[in-house]
Amino acid sequence: MRVGIGYDVHKLVENRPLILGGVNIPFDRGLLGHSDADVLVHAIMDAILGALGMGDIGQHFPDTDDKFKDISSISLLEQVGDMVKESGYSIGNIDSVIMAENPKMAPYLEKMKINISKALGIEPSMVNIKATTTEGLGFVGTGQGIAAKAVVLLKLGS
Numbered sequence: 001m002r003v004g005i006g007y008d009v010h011k012l013v014e015n016r017p018l019i020l021g022g023v024n025i026p027f028d029r030g031l032l033g034h035s036d037a038d039v040l041v042h043a044i045m046d047a048i049l050g051a052l053g054m055g056d057i058g059q060h061f062p063d064t065d066d067k068f069k070d071i072s073s074i075s076l077l078e079q080v081g082d083m084v085k086e087s088g089y090s091i092g093n094i095d096s097v098i099m100a101e102n103p104k105m106a107p108y109l110e111k112m113k114i115n116i117s118k119a120l121g122i123e124p125s126m127v128n129i130k131a132t133t134t135e136g137l138g139f140v141g142t143g144q145g146i147a148a149k150a151v152v153l154l155k156l157g158s
Contacts, residue, residue: 002089002154004051008042009139009147020098020105020146021112021129022074022119027103031146034063038073040098040129043148044116045073045080047094051154052087074119081120084154091122092153097130100146105131 012018016030021040031037045057054060061068061076068076084091094116098105109129117124134141 001092001156002051002053004047004049004152004154006043006046006048006050006150006152007147008039008046009145010037010039011145012143018103019073020108020148022072022115023108023111025103025105025108035061035068035071035076036073039146039148040096040112040150041073041077041116043150044094044096044152045077047096047150047152048080048084048091048154051152052083052089054083054087074115077116077119084120085158089154089156090158091120091126092155093126093128094150094152095128095130096148096150097132098146098148099132099134099140101133101136101141101143 010031010033012029013032014029018025018027018030019036019038049056112129113124113127117127139145140147
């Protein structure tokens with residue numbers, strides 16, 4: 001077994017869609033980034049790559065490469081899922097948390113689970129997503145950005 005942890009944060013800005021877990025969430029701002037800036041999926045990808053000992057998403061999908069400009073993070077997650085299989089591992093489970101003051105995430109969590117599990121070819125029950133606020137503290141609490149953390153367990157074989 002191997003364990004990996006991932007973390008990502010992006011700034012909230014106007015004139016960008018808010019995409020988390022592959023879900024376009026209605027909100028007055030979105031996350032700034034080279035790709036779609038999906039912090040949840042980025043944290044999960046970093047956790048998987050960490051468990052594989054394969055660095056991080058910046059090494060595999062650099063923001064200096066125009067082919068990743070505005071790309072769907074779900075499509076990048078599919079590629080990371082292929083890396084898991086090619087390495088002889090399978091995903092045991094994923095546990096993650098989104099930190100955002102607004103908007104409320106509860107209505108979208110199930111669709112996020114489905115999107116992530118489909119991209120990785122695993123059962124939705126193997127993906128857990130929680131959401132929390134930071135009680136008005138820090139950059140998340142003041143609405144400047146959204147962050148996510150993820151932990152993944154990989155097991156040898158399928």
